[in-house]
Amino acid sequence: MISKTDLIKISAYEWEIPASYRPDMRVPVRIFASEEILKDVTRDKSLEQAVNACSLPGLVGSVKVMPDMHQGYGFPIGGVAATRYPEGVISPGGIGYDINCGVRLLGSQITYEEGEKYLGELSTALNQTCPSGVGTGGHHRFSTREIDEVCRKGSSWAREKGFATEQDLRRTEDRGRLQGADPRFLSPRALKRGTDQVGSLGAGNHFIEIDLVSKVYDDRAARAMGLSEGYLALQIHCGSRGLGHQVCSDYVKSMQGAVTKYGIVLPDRGLVCAPMDSPEGEAYLAAMACAANYAFANRQVLSHYAREAFESVLAGRIKDWHLHLVYDVAHNIGKLESHDIDGKSLTVCVHRKGATRAFGPGSQELPSEYAMIGQPVLVPGSMGTSSWVLRGTTAAMARSFGSSCHGAGRVMSRSQAKKAIWGEDLLKELKRAGIMVQAGSMAGLAEEAPAAYKDVDAVVETVVGAGLTDKVAQLKPLVVIKG
Amino acid sequence: MGVLKKSPELCILKEIMINSLAGFEEQSHTADLEIKVWGEDLPSLFTAAADGMFHLSGIEDYEKGFSAVKESISLDAMDYEGLLILFLEELLYRLTEDYMMFAIDSMSVSTDFSLKAKLKGTQIRSYQRDIKAVTYHRLNIQETDQGYEVNIIFDI
Numbered sequence: 001m002i003s004k005t006d007l008i009k010i011s012a013y014e015w016e017i018p019a020s021y022r023p024d025m026r027v028p029v030r031i032f033a034s035e036e037i038l039k040d041v042t043r044d045k046s047l048e049q050a051v052n053a054c055s056l057p058g059l060v061g062s063v064k065v066m067p068d069m070h071q072g073y074g075f076p077i078g079g080v081a082a083t084r085y086p087e088g089v090i091s092p093g094g095i096g097y098d099i100n101c102g103v104r105l106l107g108s109q110i111t112y113e114e115g116e117k118y119l120g121e122l123s124t125a126l127n128q129t130c131p132s133g134v135g136t137g138g139h140h141r142f143s144t145r146e147i148d149e150v151c152r153k154g155s156s157w158a159r160e161k162g163f164a165t166e167q168d169l170r171r172t173e174d175r176g177r178l179q180g181a182d183p184r185f186l187s188p189r190a191l192k193r194g195t196d197q198v199g200s201l202g203a204g205n206h207f208i209e210i211d212l213v214s215k216v217y218d219d220r221a222a223r224a225m226g227l228s229e230g231y232l233a234l235q236i237h238c239g240s241r242g243l244g245h246q247v248c249s250d251y252v253k254s255m256q257g258a259v260t261k262y263g264i265v266l267p268d269r270g271l272v273c274a275p276m277d278s279p280e281g282e283a284y285l286a287a288m289a290c291a292a293n294y295a296f297a298n299r300q301v302l303s304h305y306a307r308e309a310f311e312s313v314l315a316g317r318i319k320d321w322h323l324h325l326v327y328d329v330a331h332n333i334g335k336l337e338s339h340d341i342d343g344k345s346l347t348v349c350v351h352r353k354g355a356t357r358a359f360g361p362g363s364q365e366l367p368s369e370y371a372m373i374g375q376p377v378l379v380p381g382s383m384g385t386s387s388w389v390l391r392g393t394t395a396a397m398a399r400s401f402g403s404s405c406h407g408a409g410r411v412m413s414r415s416q417a418k419k420a421i422w423g424e425d426l427l428k429e430l431k432r433a434g435i436m437v438q439a440g441s442m443a444g445l446a447e448e449a450p451a452a453y454k455d456v457d458a459v460v461e462t463v464v465g466a467g468l469t470d471k472v473a474q475l476k477p478l479v480v481i482k483g
Numbered sequence: 484m485g486v487l488k489k490s491p492e493l494c495i496l497k498e499i500m501i502n503s504l505a506g507f508e509e510q511s512h513t514a515d516l517e518i519k520v521w522g523e524d525l526p527s528l529f530t531a532a533a534d535g536m537f538h539l540s541g542i543e544d545y546e547k548g549f550s551a552v553k554e555s556i557s558l559d560a561m562d563y564e565g566l567l568i569l570f571l572e573e574l575l576y577r578l579t580e581d582y583m584m585f586a587i588d589s590m591s592v593s594t595d596f597s598l599k600a601k602l603k604g605t606q607i608r609s610y611q612r613d614i615k616a617v618t619y620h621r622l623n624i625q626e627t628d629q630g631y632e633v634n635i636i637f638d639i
Contacts, residue, residue, distance in 0.1 A: 044513045070513045073620035073636050077514060097615040097638045134613050135579065189576060203613050204639055242579060245615040245638075249572060252619060256565060269564070270620035413511045414639075441611055443541075 002047040013466035025054040030062045032466045037067045040411050046076035052267045053081055058088020060341045064400045066355050067462040068409030074270025077354035080403045085336055085347040090281050091273035094351035096332035097248040099288055100295035101239030103378040104328035107226040109320040112212050115232045118313050123436050123479045125309035126208055130302055132483035133440035134203045137196035147194040148183040154293030158300040170367045172328040176296035181289035187250050193242030199301035203483030205448055206238040211475035221373040221391050221472045225326045234323055236302050237380055240295035247291045251284040327376035331356045331406035339401050350401045358392035358404035358469050377469050382408045382453035383480050384430050388460045390469035404468045408453035417452040439482045507535030516637045523630035526590035533574055541611025545584055552604035559597045564622045566596050571617045582607050614639055
């Protein structure tokens, strides 16, 4: 077990495990954490997993871990690792089973005073229009040929079908379409699993939430994003559903052989990988892009349903019920990006496993409205606690491959949470706090209780203290829809 | 503690006998789900693992009697761990796609890392939890005095 004495303190919010800590480390680990957060993270295996990740061939810089880290199944959740393209490796486990799990935030012109009396109706309408829950598919079943199109085009497919606007595409990471997606690299099972899940939320920690913009910290950035204090907003958190899970499972399996073939020695089979210029690596990159595009389309279709719900409840009752997309970010993904490494611009594959891209001002990937302020970074809290809107900084580009945290991060196991918390009690407690919850199951609700997570505010203070992001606005939950 | 009994009709989701030769037990894991599984031989280890996975899925409502659907499966892998994952993924796929739960009627596991099994299926009406995947993380089948043991982590 790694303890605090093994760490070198860089600043109040940054620590290092040097590459000399273990012989198989190719690079050091950089940890973004306050003293308080370190106490939590040294209790589980997240730092050990970060050290394991340092054995991947082709790594550059250091493996980063964000303050919301917790142990995963190979990589730590909250991990960021960049490998040199094309000879470095890509690791499906460093991206996750829910490929392009992510969050989007939609803003509104609805004040709390106007919207408050309709929150109950909105909750019911969202629950009806946005399919959620274990094993629940979308409203439509598509042919595998149509799923091919979804995988190739992502949000552009949604645009063609009338589910998206041009502004939606502009305000989605990569316009909601990763290049290089090739459905020929998907297994028949992956495609089949995709046929009935476009526009579905799923279960677990996925949610749709109506929030109140409770405090604005940065007027200029909030204005650019169309967010104002006292107005309603909506978050959607979900990913690529069964199609993405199947892609990861398929390639974790196929890469078990690739590791031997390319002479790669790893401390954990959950880290299996292949060089990006190998047939196995190229195939995974093409399949992963398909799943990522499927997830972008999925969140886009859900946004369309949410807009329909708002229209059905609010049209004719209030003046402007429209929801505009602020931004859509991926937090389980591998991206080919250019970064300055030791004074040289290199193309690297940035694995973000439970970490969010946080590009700073001036980045060419950002739409013009965010060019001056930096990329909106969305950090959902645990149910019942604040969520945060942050913005990427120039320092993040230099220190974390333009990355930041993705949420609160678990501290309690699901079985502990279920033992400690009754879903029914939690529901009452949240109601007393003015939060309406629609949940698929009470046990599922208990597993996702706020007490099972770190304090999201402390996580945000850390990434802000470390200079990776700046605060833009805080959101308070009003209505939560959980699968 | 969930423990496997020999009769396939009874093997699912039961909590019985502690000192059995095969069974599973849920472990604590921060974000995912982990079970410890044991069996006197590889087929009973694999069967207990399937039992544990169905338990984690929270299947509550299913047709009694596993005789309606009979199937055979045949799988090959590079090692026993890979074979265990293939086997569990096969059952997981049928659970999520076809709402089918299977009991293992008979199984043989060969030293060339292949598996043949006869399954009896039953239709389920619902399950409580989506398991995304069976992971390779720290997966290591170990021989013990009583047979075999392995810890399996599921991503949820």
